[in-house]
Amino acid sequence: MASHSHSPHDHQRERGAPRAFFWGVVLNSALSGLQLAIGIGFGSLALIGDAIHNLGDVAGLLFGWGAERLSARPATARFTYGFGRSTQLASLMNAALILMAAGVVIVEGVQRLLDPVPVVSGPVAWAAAAGIVVNLLSARLFGSGHHHDLNRRAAVVHLLTDAAVSAAVLVSALLVGLLGWPWLDAATAIGVGLAVAWSGWELLGEALSASLDAVPRGIDLAAVEAALRSLPGVENLHHLHVWGMSTSRTALTAHLSRATAGGDDGELLQLAQQRLADLGITHSTIQIEPPGGCAEGAAHDAR
Secondary structure (H helix, E strand, O other): OOEEEOOOHHHHOOOOOOOOOHHHHHHHHHHHHHHHHHHHHOOOHHHHHHHHHHHHHHHHHHHHHHHHHHHHHOOOOOOOOOOOOEEEEEEHHHHHHHHHHHHHHHHHHHHHOOOOOOOOOOHHHHHHHHHHHHHHHHHHOOOHHHHHOOHHHOOOOOOOHHHHHHHHHHHHHHHHHHHHHOOOHHHHHHHHHHHHHHHHHHHHHHHHHHHHHOOOOOOOOHHHHHHHHHHOOOOEEEEEEEEEEOOOOOEEEEEEOOOOOOOOOOHHHHHHHHHHHHHOOOEEEEEEEEOOOOHHHHHHHOO
């Protein structure tokens, strides 16, 4: 007997997410324009680097927003799993954007460090302060749900990293104004680029793992296996697979073998699905087999 579960949580989407993406795009677009104008006008490469990263935020938020909407579309005859994978692709593109932006800032920072230019610190400091406020506010709009969704977490990583970048630019501008060291702006830009590259590299690794059907972050495979093996009447299991259908939905397939013939398969499946839901797996397909079934499956896996 096989059973396919589809938890109600699969279809629950955070109502605030589209609003968060919308306001994130609006606020960061306005901020990027302001920072570019001031950075170019008053000679701050660090602020220009912050603005470039903010533009990456805008593009990343647009990717994430589009993927969020696409993933909510129902499955079709061709795309039988639906479009949940689009959120994983958006995370991958976001990571690539972060790394490219970091590379541009680092290269420009090195060039400016070798040939410093005067920096007017006052306007730069105010623009950096605005960047801190806008990015923290945008990240706050996503609430706490982003911890369980790679696509939304990618957006929040963008925003929080940029808030930290803006804080570094603010400190740099104040020190340049106090000490008169124009090279400090370029050095800050290089540091900003390296910090952004680190966050982008981590996100890239996680996005690539998701695209290769790795066990999603937050899912303890050993705990999942133990939960299924400890079910009453279960002798063994095989063909256990866990992967992400999207950045917020986890799927599982498994074959369970009974210790003895008979028993209520429906009750066993219901209990299994309850335990899996407690472990964060909302979409499961489980095959119940007679005694000895898992031994055959294990032999087949070995071949």
